[in-house]
Amino acid sequence: MESSDEGATQPDAPKADTARAAGRGGLAIAAAKVSFILxxxxxxxxxxxxxxxxxxxxxxxxxxxVSIVNNVMVAMSIQGVSRVVAGAPKGxxxxxxxxxxxxxxxxxxxxxxxxxxxxxxxxxxxxxPQAAIPLRIGAGVVLAYGVYAPIVGNLNGLKRFFDQAGLxxxxxxxxxxxxxxxxxxxxxxxxxxxxxxxxVGFVTAATLIIPVAFWRAGFGKAGQGGTTIRGYLAYLGPLxxxxxxxxxxxxxxxxxxxxxAGAEARAMGLQGVALEKAADEVVGIYRGVQLFGFLPxxxxxxxxxxxxxxxxxxxxxxxxxAIASYTRGGIRLALVxxxxxxxxxxxxxxxxxxxxxxxxxxxxxxxxIRIYAPGLGAFAILGVAxxxxxxxxxxxxxxxxxxxxxxxxxxxVTMTRPAHAFGKxxxxxxxxxxxxxxxxxxxxGAILLYRAAGAFASPxxxxxVLFAMGMTIALGxxxxxxxxxxxxxxxxxxxxxxxxxxIVTRELGAADLDVLRRVIGRGKKPA
Numbered sequence: 001m002e003s004s005d006e007g008a009t010q011p012d013a014p015k016a017d018t019a020r021a022a023g024r025g026g027l028a029i030a031a032a033k034v035s036f037i038l039x040x041x042x043x044x045x046x047x048x049x050x051x052x053x054x055x056x057x058x059x060x061x062x063x064x065x066v067s068i069v070n071n072v073m074v075a076m077s078i079q080g081v082s083r084v085v086a087g088a089p090k091g092x093x094x095x096x097x098x099x100x101x102x103x104x105x106x107x108x109x110x111x112x113x114x115x116x117x118x119x120x121x122x123x124x125x126x127x128x129p130q131a132a133i134p135l136r137i138g139a140g141v142v143l144a145y146g147v148y149a150p151i152v153g154n155l156n157g158l159k160r161f162f163d164q165a166g167l168x169x170x171x172x173x174x175x176x177x178x179x180x181x182x183x184x185x186x187x188x189x190x191x192x193x194x195x196x197x198x199x200v201g202f203v204t205a206a207t208l209i210i211p212v213a214f215w216r217a218g219f220g221k222a223g224q225g226g227t228t229i230r231g232y233l234a235y236l237g238p239l240x241x242x243x244x245x246x247x248x249x250x251x252x253x254x255x256x257x258x259x260x261a262g263a264e265a266r267a268m269g270l271q272g273v274a275l276e277k278a279a280d281e282v283v284g285i286y287r288g289v290q291l292f293g294f295l296p297x298x299x300x301x302x303x304x305x306x307x308x309x310x311x312x313x314x315x316x317x318x319x320x321x322a323i324a325s326y327t328r329g330g331i332r333l334a335l336v337x338x339x340x341x342x343x344x345x346x347x348x349x350x351x352x353x354x355x356x357x358x359x360x361x362x363x364x365x366x367x368x369i370r371i372y373a374p375g376l377g378a379f380a381i382l383g384v385a386x387x388x389x390x391x392x393x394x395x396x397x398x399x400x401x402x403x404x405x406x407x408x409x410x411x412x413v414t415m416t417r418p419a420h421a422f423g424k425x426x427x428x429x430x431x432x433x434x435x436x437x438x439x440x441x442x443x444x445g446a447i448l449l450y451r452a453a454g455a456f457a458s459p460x461x462x463x464x465v466l467f468a469m470g471m472t473i474a475l476g477x478x479x480x481x482x483x484x485x486x487x488x489x490x491x492x493x494x495x496x497x498x499x500x501x502x503i504v505t506r507e508l509g510a511a512d513l514d515v516l517r518r519v520i521g522r523g524k525k526p527a
């Protein structure tokens with residue numbers, strides 16, 4: 001916190017320098033994450049144009065399945081190694097790093113081998129036997145990430161944030177370029193499936209970054225420093241359960257879409273290439289909707305990174321007033337940002353899809369995106385609430401909530417799906433069911449957080465944000481189509497309108513402007 005004490009002493013200078021360095025490092029990591037999200041977003045926009053909508057659907061399915069295992073590996077590795085290295089006695093960090101790295105390499109080899117072995121069965125269960133080969137190739141990504149992520153975790157634990165950010169930015173661009181080139185080359189030059197080429201490109205990029213990462217971080221040193229194997233695995237166990245639940249949740253609706261589309265295409269009498277193309281096309285349409293629906297969640301990741309340490313510090317100091325204040329302020333900010341993103345996306349949904357994708361996705365996903373964006377806005381709030389629960393040491397409650405939400409999505413999608421739904425009808429029903437499940441889970445998350453922190457955002461804030469979001473959606477629905485080039489301008493107009501409504505309703509005011517100035521470094525400096 002900033003101090004207004006004019007008698008600040010000189011010994012506080014090192015603390016200020018440390019805070020300043022940490023702040024710059026945090027900004028570097030945030031910039032890397034923004035770059036990673038942006039590059040991935042651009043990659044998704046390019047793919048339907050180079051391999052058509054069905055190829056886009058096939059690649060999306062492959063990435064969806066691989067990411068469930070891959071993202072779990074990454075989260076476990078970075079958090080685990082960072083914790084071990086940061087907590088090692090002075091001078092023993094290289095030994096702690098080497099020991100943790102060795103454990104993760106063994107885990108990576110095991111996980112990649114197991115994934116390759118069950119890839120065919122996974123493809124069969126999601127009614128996409130054509131996905132078996134790309135998934136087996138994708139096992140190489142699991143292996144490569146299992147080696148790369150611990151290296152990043154070491155850099156994080158040593159607070160070498162600029163090195164970490166540089167690696168992530170370089171890898172993000174390399175992955176996008178090679179994945180798109182692989183998909184295009186396989187489909188247009190070699191006569192293979194685009195998903196197969198994309199998988200090869202993905203593995204190539206993940207492999208190429210490893211020697212670069214070792215060049216920056218080294219291999220550590222042999223020795224007895226660091227945690228015991230048993231103690232380390234005991235720490236990773238709960239983290240594995242949490243991350244598995246989260247990543248299953250993120251992919252449940254798309255995988256259920258794949259399963260339903262494949263089964264219905266077969267029931268319609270389609271066979272061979274025609275069956276694969278029809279099913280993959282439906283998955284591609286849904287992925288286009290999903291891409292924009294997830295934007296509020298991705299944007300709010302930055303709020304989680306800020307709120308998490310503040311709450312954790314207040315919890316360790318047993319400062320109930322600070323816990324309540326940080327929670328109230330963090331959730332309020334999350335609501336305002338989510339309302340803005342979800343309102344604009346839902347309001348201009350059909351135009352946004354038309355701007356970004358081929359007409360086949362825009363036409364068949366137009367209604368779904370208006371349903372999906374607000375529902376995934378609720379999911380974004382759920383993500384912040386879960387991060388807050390974790391920081392308040394309610395890890396079990398957060399984990400149960402995550403798995404409960406995945407179960408709700410599964411139940412809602414499968415139980416409300418119309419008989420013989422296919423194409424646009426299947427896309428719409430899946431989007432509606434997923435959105436309803438997310439809203440229900442967000443309400444549960446809000447209750448759990450209120451009980452843990454003693455606070456949540458004001459009900460008036462919630463009402464004002466919902467009102468502003470609703471008005472933004474309504475205005476977007478009556479906006480005329482002026483062409484693709486003016487869609488960003490219309491989005492800007494809607495965004496300004498949303499902010500104006502919050503100002504008029506007195507949700508936003510001078511105090512918020514002051515906070516913004518402080519965040520960007522133009523506010524009052526410490527004495």
